[in-house]
Each structure stands twice: as structure tokens, then as C-alpha cells.
Amino acid sequence: MSALEAALPLSSPVSSEGIRAFIERALCKVGLPHQDAAKVAELMTEADLTGADAHGIFRLPQYVQRIQTGGINAKPAIKVERTAPATALVDGNNGMGHLVMSRAAEAAIEIARETGVAWVGAQHSNHAGPAALYATMPVEHGMIGLYSAVASANHMAIWGGVEAMLGTNPLAVGIPAGDEPPVILDIATTMVSYGTIKNYALQGKSIPEGWMINKADGKPLTDPKRSNEGLLLPIGGYKGSGLALILGLLAGTLNGAAFGRDVVDFNADATTETNTGHFIVALDVSRFARLETFKAEVDRHLRDLRNSRKLPGFDEIRIPGEQRVGRYESRLRGGIPLSSALRRKLDDLAEELGITPLEA
Known part of the structure; x- marks a missing residue:
């Protein structure tokens, strides 16, 4: 289970094709050529399918904002x-x-x-x-x-x-x-990506001790909304x-x-x-x-x-990457889980851009 799946409440899962199409619509709307928008949408959807939830559609509002304000060139050579x-x-x-x-x-x-x-x-x-x-x-x-x-x-x-x-x-x-x-x-x-910290802030969840410390005193920082006061370890x-x-x-x-x-x-x-x-x-x-x-x-x-023999307390030995395959197949069949908070942000983005919203 990914960090996002563990963060409740979740909205209804969304099909990977629905997510891909929504990303493509949004990026085309802010000026990316269709072929480029389709390529970015494909890769962002793959991130969600494989469980990199802090790097898929979660990032779309931020990308759109940077394109709109000139921070990203929509038509690069x-x-x-x-x-x-x-x-x-x-x-x-x-x-x-x-x-x-x-x-x-x-x-x-x-x-x-x-x-x-x-x-x-x-x-x-x-x-x-x-x-x-x-x-x-x-x-x-x-x-x-x-x-x-x-x-x-x-x-x-x-x-x-x-x-x-x-x-x-x-x-x-x-x-x-x-x-x-x-x-x-x-x-x-x-210890964790900053995207995960942002995800926890969106969910209103506390982050575990050992991820961040306060710059002022070096003590654990567990409120993700105060992450600007801290340092990742x-x-x-x-x-x-x-x-x-x-x-x-x-x-x-x-x-x-x-x-x-x-x-x-x-x-x-x-x-x-x-x-x-x-x-x-x-x-x-x-x-x-x-x-x-x-x-x-x-x-x-x-x-x-x-x-090989397992340490007491471990049910299985996992190899890096093997869960990506199972997660990909599961999400391809059953849809990609999105938090209710993220879903609301995406609905707001659709309204702002005047595009068809994400479909469950």
C-alpha cells in the first residue's frame, strides 16, 4: 500500500485512461502541443499506476501554474x-x-x-x-x-x-x-521525498518522527504544514x-x-x-x-x-521493484486511488481551465 492509499479518506478510484485523458486536456489547454501533452500525460499516469503517487496527477496543478506564469516553456525546442x-x-x-x-x-x-x-x-x-x-x-x-x-x-x-x-x-x-x-x-x-510531505499536508496527517527536524532546535517536526520550518533528514x-x-x-x-x-x-x-x-x-x-x-x-x-531465511517479524523478503508490477496490474484493472482532497483540487483545476472534469 502506498502512502496515498494509507491516507484516508479516498474518493472512488479513477481509471488510468481517465487520468491520462484529464492530464492531456489540461496541458493542451495551457499551451502544450497535443503530441507533447500526450507524452507527459502518459508518463504521469505511469507514475500513478506504479504507485509513485506524489509524482503523478498530484503534481498537475503545480505544473499548470508554472506553465501559466511562464516558469515552464510550453513549446520548447x-x-x-x-x-x-x-x-x-x-x-x-x-x-x-x-x-x-x-x-x-x-x-x-x-x-x-x-x-x-x-x-x-x-x-x-x-x-x-x-x-x-x-x-x-x-x-x-x-x-x-x-x-x-x-x-x-x-x-x-x-x-x-x-x-x-x-x-x-x-x-x-x-x-x-x-x-x-x-x-x-x-x-x-x-528519508522520504518532499512530495510525500506535501501529500501528508494535503491529507491533514502528521508525519512520523525521523523524517524531518526543526531547523531551530533539531527536534522532530511532525506537522507537514510547518515543513518550511524544517529539514528533511x-x-x-x-x-x-x-x-x-x-x-x-x-x-x-x-x-x-x-x-x-x-x-x-x-x-x-x-x-x-x-x-x-x-x-x-x-x-x-x-x-x-x-x-x-x-x-x-x-x-x-x-x-x-x-x-533465504527471514528475520523474526518479517513475513516476506521483498526485492526492489517487484511490487511495481502487481500494483500496476491492480490499478490498471481497478483504477487509481485519489484522496478526496486531491480530487477537489483537480475539480477546481477543471473549472478554472474550462475543461471536462475527471471522471470516476
Whole structure:
């Protein structure tokens, strides 16, 4: 169960096609060309289908606002510059991050077919949804995918500091398997993503201790509506802080994109270009082993791990990514759960834009 499903009350589930069509209508209404709106809607709906509830339709009102106020370019001219045999840099022209990063992933896959490995960076982009969206794209082509980005706001301090100068800077890795679901690790470098904090605030729920601390005294902060007074805690103490730093330098500084004090908080500023940076790596498995042999070996190791002895108190051993498949199939059949509060926001958005509202 996702964080959103655990947050009651919920409205009636909405079909994935209903969500996709609503997102597309909204984005077309604010100026995205139909093909671009359809692509973004597809990726945002996939986020909801796989359980990344803080990165799907939940983000639509914010995206719409930024497009309307000029914070996002509705009609970007995205450019891919091949900088060496195995590298490229994508200039997103301040377009929707989903468009920029899907193009970057396509470039990485194309290059990796030629060279065996590709590293593609991106600049002048925007928030692009969950990291797993892009790490899984090479997997579908028999490749290993690795993705990271500079988060679209700073909510963490460097270890021992009190100024929010690091983001939740995510890391996602996708590894193909055979009969088993592919291994998909998608983690924030903080204890939880800031989107989850926003979701809890929308639900009126308290957040658990251990997620945030108060900047003033370092004590736990559990009221998500006071999150501006707090800092997200890193995973693993100083290790998570260090990982966020490294990923920020690779996704941001290396690409001529924002990092540190240069990051624009897209939650508080709807008009300024964020110059969000990302990178994606694609690695062709066949350059190391026969793809089918590798997949069979991955299957074997995953089964060994899943069937290993369990620690008392654990009913099962879960492999990263395996629940995405079941959740996707379940939500495709039974619909995507939306909180009543989110449903009201989407109804308000439909009225504001003059489009057909979301259908249950």
C-alpha cells in the first residue's frame, strides 16, 4: 500500500485512461502541443499506476501554474548535442522535464547500442516525475539504466549544517531480469521525498518522527504544514548527505545546471526558470554477457534472496521493484486511488481551465 492509499479518506478510484485523458486536456489547454501533452500525460499516469503517487496527477496543478506564469516553456525546442562517442548533453529549453528526460533516455539508448555505454546529461529542464520512469527505459531494450537529478527544491542540509542547500536528489537503477520482474531501485537520498510531505499536508496527517527536524532546535517536526520550518533528514546519516552531494554535482554542476544555492524552489516560485539538471546512463548488457544468460542469472539470485531465511517479524523478503508490477496490474484493472482532497483540487483545476472534469 502506498502512502496515498494509507491516507484516508479516498474518493472512488479513477481509471488510468481517465487520468491520462484529464492530464492531456489540461496541458493542451495551457499551451502544450497535443503530441507533447500526450507524452507527459502518459508518463504521469505511469507514475500513478506504479504507485509513485506524489509524482503523478498530484503534481498537475503545480505544473499548470508554472506553465501559466511562464516558469515552464510550453513549446520548447529540445536539442541533443553529441559531445563524444559515448556522451551527449541535452538542452531542454526550459520544457517539461518529462519531455526532456524521455528524449535524453532515447538518446542514451541509441548511443549505447553503438558504443555499449552512454552517459547523457541534461540542463535547462524541470521536475520530471519519479526517477524510476527513466531508469526503466533502458531496461526495456536489454540494458541497465541509471538515473539521477537535482531535486527541484532544497530541503536537506549538508551533514552537520542547518541551511537547506541539498535536495532529495534521487537515484534510480534498473536491471533487466528474465521471468522475474526487473530490479528497479528508486530512492530519495532523504528519508522520504518532499512530495510525500506535501501529500501528508494535503491529507491533514502528521508525519512520523525521523523524517524531518526543526531547523531551530533539531527536534522532530511532525506537522507537514510547518515543513518550511524544517529539514528533511538524509538516509543513513552522513552517508545520505554525501550521496546527495555527489549526485547533485553530477546531475547539476557537470551539466551547467543548478545546484546548491542556485536551486530555485519550484514550490515557492512559479515564474523563475529552474534549470534543473539530470543524467541518465544506459549500459548494454550484451557487451558483457549474453542477455538471456544474464537474465537467467539475475532470476536465480533474486529467488535465492527471496527464499533465504527471514528475520523474526518479517513475513516476506521483498526485492526492489517487484511490487511495481502487481500494483500496476491492480490499478490498471481497478483504477487509481485519489484522496478526496486531491480530487477537489483537480475539480477546481477543471473549472478554472474550462475543461471536462475527471471522471470516476
